[in-house]
Structures are given as structure tokens and as C-alpha cells.
Amino acid sequence: MKRIPLAAVMAAFFIMLVWFVSVRQAILYLVGIGMGMVLAGMRFGFTTGWRKLIEQRDPSGVLAQILLLVLAAAVSMPLLAAFPTDLGAALGPPSISLIVGAFVFGACMQIADGCGSGTLYKAGLGIPLNMGILPIFALGSFLGSAQLEQWLSLGAIKPIGLVTVFGPWEAFGITVLGLLVLGWAAVRWSGGAVKWFDRRLLIGAILLAVLAALNLVIAGQPWGVVYGFGLWFAKIATAVGVFDPASNAFWSQPVNLNSLSQSVFLDVTSITNIGILAGALWIASGKGEAAFKHPPLSGTQWLVGIVAGFLLGYSSRLAFGCNIGAMVSGISTGSVHGWIWVPMAFAGSLIGVRIRRHFKF
């Protein structure tokens, strides 16, 4: 695919958004393109980083993710304190649902070789399994949100925001301390046998932190991925008459009913998701077919991958976000739920890499 026609199409969509939707959404689309380019161009994979730590004792990916979290928190926490009514944190409730959801998500992201952002950018790159998973991910995300009330009834407490409880600098200090402990544990686990730092990933972390901060400043809410997926499928389910949002605890909320009634181009997470897909497509267009040669998957591998993709979507809603909404946005905006998400998802990944090996992915 040629880059000039692709650039023309991407620019035309940007102008369409400015003219017919809103300037803010057009700018967020550009932010999403930047995210997609960084994720795909730098191969900044959250899933791969964790897998390399588990299987190869290579901490470089995890350390880059920790740098991303520190930088994003350094910008987000003071901003949240300075604009408490204009900006919102990614606050999810500590709950049974979160514990179960994060664990299952961690396992499935290893099997499907992609978390929330990973599935998006790999689909944008044209990787067959991730392209196939995307609509199933959306279905799972929709069903998870539709059943969230039942899961929350198992036990939940109110969301805890460190910025609100302690103030921005204290919250940042606590966050950095926690991240230093995680970094220290990763380096200890590696045994110092391999290189700690990967320059490409560190640059990717810095760029993603800048883009995540821009998302917060422009949209008023942190970067998210899976809400948009659930919304897309909820719209289809509502249109074909198999789902009544008015009778559902989650979708009957005014904010969600409003999202269902208006174009997805007005939804913040949808527009950055579209941008991520477009940014990854741009990266794919600069590479030849050889760069995307994958051994064909067997029928069993496809089946396992699709089931994992469905569970990714479902569990990400139970966990109040994926690696982006819960981990990056949760931790960087001071939500305690992000700190529960990480160990549970990592525990799930320990199982997931074994399942992945079993099915010879």
C-alpha cells in the first residue's frame, strides 16, 4: 500500500471530523494516530514485555512500561489536582470483579498475543489473529459491561483515588515508590543476565507518556481502549433488537445512553481507537509483505485464540480496564484499582504463557 494515498485518506478523515463532528475529536484522532505509530513502529507491546520477563528473564520491556507510568503520573497527577472539575481520573472500584477480571485478562492476553492496545495495533498492522479477535473482543467487552452489575454485587468498595486522598505530590511519591519496587523486583528476577534497557522501548515509553497526557488534557479523561469496543457492539445489539439498554444497569446510565445515541465519532475512546488502527496501518504501509509473514495457524490455534479474544473483552470490563485503562491510566492517575490489576494480571500471565506454549503459538 502506498503511503501518499493513505495519508490523503487519513487527512480527509481528519477534515471530516473537524467539519462535521468537532475539532476536539479531530485532534484526539491525531493523538490516536500518534499512539498507533508509536505502539506499532516501536513494537511497544505490553504483553510481549511481560512474556519476555517471565520466559527469558528480560526486564527491558517491563522497565520501559514502568518509565511510561512514572512519566505519565508526573504529568497527570498535578493536572488532576489543578483541574479537579475538568479532568477525571481512571477510578475503578477494588472488587471481586476486578480480581477475577484482571487475572483472566492477564492469562488471555498472553494466549491471544495482545492486550487492549496490542490487539488494536496488531489488527492495524494486518496480523490475522488480532484482526479476527477484534470483533470478538468487542462482543466480550459488551457482554462484560452488560453483566457488570451482577459481578459488582459479589463485593466491591468505592474507588480510591490517591490524588484526592493524599494530594498530588504525595500521590506521585507513593506511585513512584511502588513502581521502583516493581522495577527492582523485575531486575532481581532477571538476574542481571540480559540488558536492562532497550533504547527503542524507552523512546516509545516517553512518546506514549506524552500522548497519554495529551489525551487527558484534551479529552478530560485518561486514555482508554475497551469502553469503545463495548460501545460498538452495544450499538449493533441495540439496533438489531436483541438488547434493551434501558433495562441494563450499566447501559441505562445517562453517559452510556448518550454514547449509544450519538455517533461513535463523538466517543473519546472510539476516536483514539480509530486513530491507533490508522497509525498502525501507516506503519504497515511502509513495510513489505515479508515483514508480516506469519506461519499459518492451525484450526485449534484459531479456536483457542478466538476464545481468548472473547475472554479478553469480557474480563477487561470486569477489571475496569485493560493494560491501558486500568494499568497505564489507573496507576498514572492514582487509582488503587490499577495497583490491584497489575499483580492479578501478572499472575494470570504466568498461566497464560504456559497455555500459549501448550498450543504452540
Added chain:
Amino acid sequence: MNKSTRLMVFWVLLIAFFAWDWHVSEPVNLRKEPPLIAAGSGQAPSGGHCASTF
């Protein structure tokens, strides 16, 4: 199926969904355009997010 064909099918389906959604959704009210920059706008964020409950 090669990469180009896969990507073509994927994007055609995606664009078809967006076109259908644009057709069936409420028209965009440009008079209610959200602020360009939320920080400092004085308006509370109004979108859904993965971490939100109800």
C-alpha cells in the same frame, strides 16, 4: 490471503460499520461542540471510560 487483501477486507468492514453508525445515530449538534481543551474549560468530562462503573 496476503497482507494487502486482509487489510482491505478489514477496513472495508470497519468503514461500513462507521457509515452505518453515522446514518442511524442522532445528528451531531455542532452548537454543543465540546471544548477543544478540557483542562481549564470549566466543564466536567462527559464521556464513558473503561474504569467507570455506573
